[in-house]
Amino acid sequence: MKYEVEHPEIRENVAKLCADFPGEYWRKCDREQAYPTEFVQALTEAGFLGVLIPEEYGGSGLPISAACAILEEVHRNGCNAAACHAQMYTMGTVLRHGSEEQKQRYLPGIADGSLRLQAFGVTEPTSGTDTTALRTTARLEGDQYRVNGQKIWTSRAEHSDLMLLLCRTTPRDQVAKKTDGLSVMLVDMREVRGKSLTIRPIRTMMNHATTEVFFDDMPVPKDSLIGEEGKGFRYILSGMNAERILISAECVGDAKWFIEKAAAYAGERSVFNRPIGQNQGIQFPIAQAYSQMRSSELMLREAIRLYEMGENPGEEANLAKMQCADASWAAAEACVQTHGGFGFAEEYDIERKFREARLYQVAPISTNLILSYVAEHVLGLPRSY
Amino acid sequence: MKILVAVKRVLDYNVKARVNSEGTGIDLANVKMSMNPFDEIAVEEALRIKEAGKADEVIAVSMGVSQSQETIRTALAMGADRGILVETDAELQPLAVAKLLAAIAAREEPGLVIVGKQAIDDDSNQTGQMFAALMDWPQATFASSVEIDGEQMKISREVDGGMESLSMSLPALITTDLRLNEPRYAKLPNIMKAKKKPLDVMSPEDLEVDISSRLKTLKVEEPEQRKAGEIVGSVAELVDKLKNEAKVI
Ligand SMILES: Cc1cc2nc3c(=O)[nH]c(=O)nc-3n(C[C@H](O)[C@H](O)[C@H](O)COP(=O)(O)OP(=O)(O)OC[C@H]3O[C@@H](n4cnc5c(N)ncnc54)[C@H](O)[C@@H]3O)c2cc1C
Numbered sequence: 001m002k003y004e005v006e007h008p009e010i011r012e013n014v015a016k017l018c019a020d021f022p023g024e025y026w027r028k029c030d031r032e033q034a035y036p037t038e039f040v041q042a043l044t045e046a047g048f049l050g051v052l053i054p055e056e057y058g059g060s061g062l063p064i065s066a067a068c069a070i071l072e073e074v075h076r077n078g079c080n081a082a083a084c085h086a087q088m089y090t091m092g093t094v095l096r097h098g099s100e101e102q103k104q105r106y107l108p109g110i111a112d113g114s115l116r117l118q119a120f121g122v123t124e125p126t127s128g129t130d131t132t133a134l135r136t137t138a139r140l141e142g143d144q145y146r147v148n149g150q151k152i153w154t155s156r157a158e159h160s161d162l163m164l165l166l167c168r169t170t171p172r173d174q175v176a177k178k179t180d181g182l183s184v185m186l187v188d189m190r191e192v193r194g195k196s197l198t199i200r201p202i203r204t205m206m207n208h209a210t211t212e213v214f215f216d217d218m219p220v221p222k223d224s225l226i227g228e229e230g231k232g233f234r235y236i237l238s239g240m241n242a243e244r245i246l247i248s249a250e251c252v253g254d255a256k257w258f259i260e261k262a263a264a265y266a267g268e269r270s271v272f273n274r275p276i277g278q279n280q281g282i283q284f285p286i287a288q289a290y291s292q293m294r295s296s297e298l299m300l301r302e303a304i305r306l307y308e309m310g311e312n313p314g315e316e317a318n319l320a321k322m323q324c325a326d327a328s329w330a331a332a333e334a335c336v337q338t339h340g341g342f343g344f345a346e347e348y349d350i351e352r353k354f355r356e357a358r359l360y361q362v363a364p365i366s367t368n369l370i371l372s373y374v375a376e377h378v379l380g381l382p383r384s385y
Numbered sequence: 386m387k388i389l390v391a392v393k394r395v396l397d398y399n400v401k402a403r404v405n406s407e408g409t410g411i412d413l414a415n416v417k418m419s420m421n422p423f424d425e426i427a428v429e430e431a432l433r434i435k436e437a438g439k440a441d442e443v444i445a446v447s448m449g450v451s452q453s454q455e456t457i458r459t460a461l462a463m464g465a466d467r468g469i470l471v472e473t474d475a476e477l478q479p480l481a482v483a484k485l486l487a488a489i490a491a492r493e494e495p496g497l498v499i500v501g502k503q504a505i506d507d508d509s510n511q512t513g514q515m516f517a518a519l520m521d522w523p524q525a526t527f528a529s530s531v532e533i534d535g536e537q538m539k540i541s542r543e544v545d546g547g548m549e550s551l552s553m554s555l556p557a558l559i560t561t562d563l564r565l566n567e568p569r570y571a572k573l574p575n576i577m578k579a580k581k582k583p584l585d586v587m588s589p590e591d592l593e594v595d596i597s598s599r600l601k602t603l604k605v606e607e608p609e610q611r612k613a614g615e616i617v618g619s620v621a622e623l624v625d626k627l628k629n630e631a632k633v634i
Contacts, residue, residue, distance in 0.1 A: 009458060009580065013571045016419075019399065047573035060573050 005301055007069040014070050017042055018077035023349040026080065030207045030352050035159055040084045043074075044113035049087045053095070057107035063308045064242060068249035068300070075253025078349060080356055082208060085250070086118035086156060089242050090164050093184060097227035097235045106162070106186065119160035119189070121151040121213060122236065129369055130385070132178040132233065136167040136215060138185065140222065145169075145185065147196075147218040153363070155210040157199045163187045163213075165220075166236055169229050184232035185224045192218050206355040241307060243364055244317040248300045251324035254357050255293040258331035261350060262286045262338040282338055289331040296323035315378050322370045325360035332357045386440045386496035386555070388431040390465065391486055392424040392447050394456040395506040404605050411506070411605070420456045423501025425463075426561040429568040430531060431499050432464045439533045442466045444493060448477055448485050454584060461579035462571035468584040473596065481589075481596035483515035488592035490520060495556065497538075502527050502560040513560035523553035527562040 021039045029036045043049055051067045053059025060066070067088055074081040091110050094102055094117075109115030127133040136149025147167060157163060163186075170181030189197060196218035199211050227235055263286055266277030276282045300320040306313035332354045336343035343350045361367055375381040396402055397417040405412040420428075431443045445460035447453040448471040457468035471485050490498060503510035517524035525540035529548070532539040533555075540551045543562055571579075589596045617623045627634045 008455075009462065009576050010573070012455070012459065013462060013573075013576055017570045042570060045572070046570045051573060060577060062573075062577070 005065045005068075005304060007066050010066055010069045011073045013046070014048065014073040015077050017046060017048075018074060018079045021079050023078060023347075026078070026352065027346055027349065033201075033203060033207050035209050036080070036083050039079060040159075041113075043081075043084060044087075049084060049113060050111035052088055053091060053107055053111040057103060058111035059107070064245055065304050065308060067246055068304060071246055072249040072253035072256075075250045076256045077253075078257055078353070081250055082356070082359075083156065083159070084118060085246060086120060087113070087116060089239065089246055090117050090120050092239045092242055093164055093226060093235050094186065096238060097184070098186075102186070102223075102226065115162065116160045117162040117164065117186070119154055119157040119163040121154045121157075121163050121165045123153045124150060125152045125212075129366065131166070131236075132172070132182065134166065134168060134182070136165075137171075138167045138169050138183065138220065140169070143222045145220040145222065145225075147185075147187075147215040147220055149215050151213045151215075153202070153210050154199075154213045155208060157189070157211045157213055158201065159209060161188065161190050163189055164226075166232050169232075175230070179233045181230050182232040183229050184226045184235050185220055186226060187218070187220055187224065206352070206359065208359070240365075241303070241313055241317040244321040245300065245303050245307060247360060247364060248296070248303070248317075248320040248324035251321075251328040251357070251360050252293060252297050252300060254328040254353065255289065255296070255324070255331040257353065258328070258335035258350075258357075259286060259290050259293060261348075262289070262331070262335040265342075266338050276338070285334040285337060289327070289334040292323075292327040292330050296320065296327040299323050315374070318365075318370045318373050321360075321365065322367055325367070328357045329361060387442045387444060387493055388434060388440045389444050389446055389486070389490060389493060389495040389498045390424070390427045390431045390460065391482070391498070391500040391512070392428065392445050392453075392456050392460050393421040393501070393504045393506075394418050394447065394449055394453045395421045395504055398422060398505055404607050408604055408606065409602065418452070418456075420459050421501050421504045421506075423503060423505070423561050423563070424460075425568040426563070426565050427499040427501050428460045428463050428465060429566045430528075430559075430561060431497075432569075433566065434497070434531070434533060435464075437533075440497070444469060444495070446486065446489055447471070448473070448482050450474055454586070457584055458579050459571070461582045461584070462576040463569060464575060465582075467582055470584065470586045471589060471592065472586050473589055475589075475596060476598055477596060478598050478600055479509045479511035480515055480599060481594070482512045483519055484594045485589060485592060485596065486512070486516050487519040488594050490516075497533075497555060498522075498558045500558070500560050502562055513558055517558040520556075520558070522556055522558050524558040524560075525551050525553060526560040528559045529562045529564045531559060531565070 047060060048070050050059035051062050051070060055061040071081050071085060091107060094106055110117050122131060124134045126135060138145040138147045165185050165187050166182055168181055169183040172178055175181035196216045198214040201211050204210055266282050267275055269276045303313045303316035303320040306316055335350055336354055339350055342348055372384050376383050397419040400416050403412045434440045435443050443465040444467055445457050445465040446469045447457050451472055453470055457470055461468055469489060500513045513526060514524060525542060527542045528540045529543050530541045536555050537552055540559060541548045
């Protein structure tokens with residue numbers, strides 16, 4: 001396969017779609033904490049969210065670099081893919097570990113958008129980053145599971161038909177390793193919502209449609225189990241590289257947006273009878289942010305290259321995630337500083353983007369945990385947690 | 386029936402145009418280029434006619450630099466079937482484009498040619514009309530609705546003070562107005578398919594067309610900067626300023 005990372009024709013068309021969703025659209029959504037329904041619908045109808053689903057199941061079957069091109073371009077054009085990026089990749093677990101019957105049943109609908117799988121329930125209030133300590137349980141009764149427990153930060157649950165759920169099917173004290181005994185199931189929320197499933201939105205500092213979710217003896221048919229019972233943690237881990245890579249692409253897009261805005265404003269804004277961009281105090285942070293963005297982008301490309309060769313780029317995907325998130329945050333900071341007071345005015349979209357960019361220092365994996373990963377798995381240091 | 390659609394690569398409508406340092410034209414180095422928005426409407430209309438079963442093939446044609454292939458690919462991604470580029474680095478004025486288009490029409494024998502009413506770079510609004518004259522075809526410019534019925538078509542066009550309805554027989558030319566339709570987004574599967582659709586590249590010499598310019602651009606200048614306005618406190622003050630400062634009343 002020819003290694004192609006740019007996908008200019010995809011980028012061009014994504015940019016064109018994004019041009020119809022200008023800052024005022026996002027400001028309105030942000031003000032009302034509203035889901036960007038029209039934007040998500042446009043991306044869905046144009047087939048961009050089915051990019052990774054194989055053609056035999058109705059998607060475009062393109063490599064991850066194509067998905068990265070789409071997400072980067074969305075962010076680079078001032079939009080935000082967080083409302084729907086999970087529709088692209090949550091299905092990966094079904095694709096890799098689901099049965100043929102499950103793939104036939106779900107993937108075509110996910111590819112054309114009639115079925116939404118963009119909720120991923122892993123994090124819980126009491127366990128946090130310590131995933132294997134999660135407390136949501138599923139117990140088999142006849143031909144169905146009964147699920148009890150609670151998830152938090154389950155984004156887009158209100159805008160999803162299905163949820164990929166990680167829960168414990170064998171108690172922790174009955175398994176050899178704490179990573180055993182966890183299972184993944186595909187919950188059809190349409191059937192249980194408002195009954196044994198309660199979804200409560202959480203208001204956050206940016207518009208993110210995130211929620212907390214409560215399961216009260218929720219029935220889940222046995223055939224919703226993905227793969228083998230007890231092996232769920234491994235299935236989730238196998239999708240992490242893809243998630244890290246895709247989030248990195250969004251961060252690169254954000255960084256480019258901030259840098260373009262900052263450079264343009266620095267050239268235009270005149271104070272003391274000259275453009276502020278003539279001062280090195282203004283130029284340097286923007287140039288620095290650019291340099292940081294470019295090197296993070298190269299790390300991302302390396303992760304993409306290895307991923308597309310079928311390797312396991314755990315190190316590169318994690319490093320890319322950390323560096324790209326740092327780059328977008330540095331660019332956000334430079335952009336606000338360049339704009340002075342105007343950086344705080346809603347009208348400029350910078351304060352909104354700034355709030356949005358901050359998330360990626362924490363989710364889907366926080367910087368500390370990436371550093372712990374590198375220390376342990378790359379440098380061979382003792383596990384710190 | 387074949388439909389021929391002309392698509393032009395122009396400075397993106399979001400980009401602020403700047404005059405080059407020599408004052409001979411617009412600076413196009415490293416700026417975003419896109420398909421002329423009126424041409425997108427033309428492509429969309431052609432596709433709708435085809436989807437309604439009234440045409441079998443949509444051919445996107447462009448004239449200009451080699452990068453115009455990207456513009457043609459955009460039309461192919463929207464759904465056009467194949468593309469033709471007449472490649473040249475020379476400056477092309479409306480008459481040259483109309484002649485090239487006529488040469489291609491002579492080869493392809495389309496039943497309908499659709500072009501944008503104007504290109505947003507030079508705003509000439511001439512190519513369609515010149516083409517129809519060269520072909521001796523009926524033309525309907527600034528179309529805001531198009532209906533085809535057998536060999537006949539009905540067009541409404543926006544004119545000062547209302548709508549004008551025309552009917553004409555095919556083959557014919559139409560130029561598109563802004564309100565004719567809303568162009569679709571290219572779908573990802575079509576974007577990928579577009580890369581494999583045929584795109585013929587030829588030169589003006591291949592078509593034996595003389596593309597030399599008849600007009601000469603002397604100078605291009607930025608319009609004078611608008612001065613900041615002033616907020617007045619009262620109507621009396623306004624009248625006073627109009628009378629004594631601006632001296633317009
Ligand atoms: C807007 C938003 C959307 C989200 N969407 C989803 C979703 O869709 N699905 C989902 O499952 N989750 C989601 N999350 C959850 C997210 O993945 C977690 O917030 C994140 O993994 C951190 O977990 P926590 O919040 O429990 O923090 P904690 O685990 O409590 O950690 C708090 C802080 O301590 C640090 N820390 C913890 N342990 C260590 C250690 N051993 N060494 C050093 N530092 C440590 C962390 O890095 C962090 O900075 C979302 C979160 C947010 C904010």
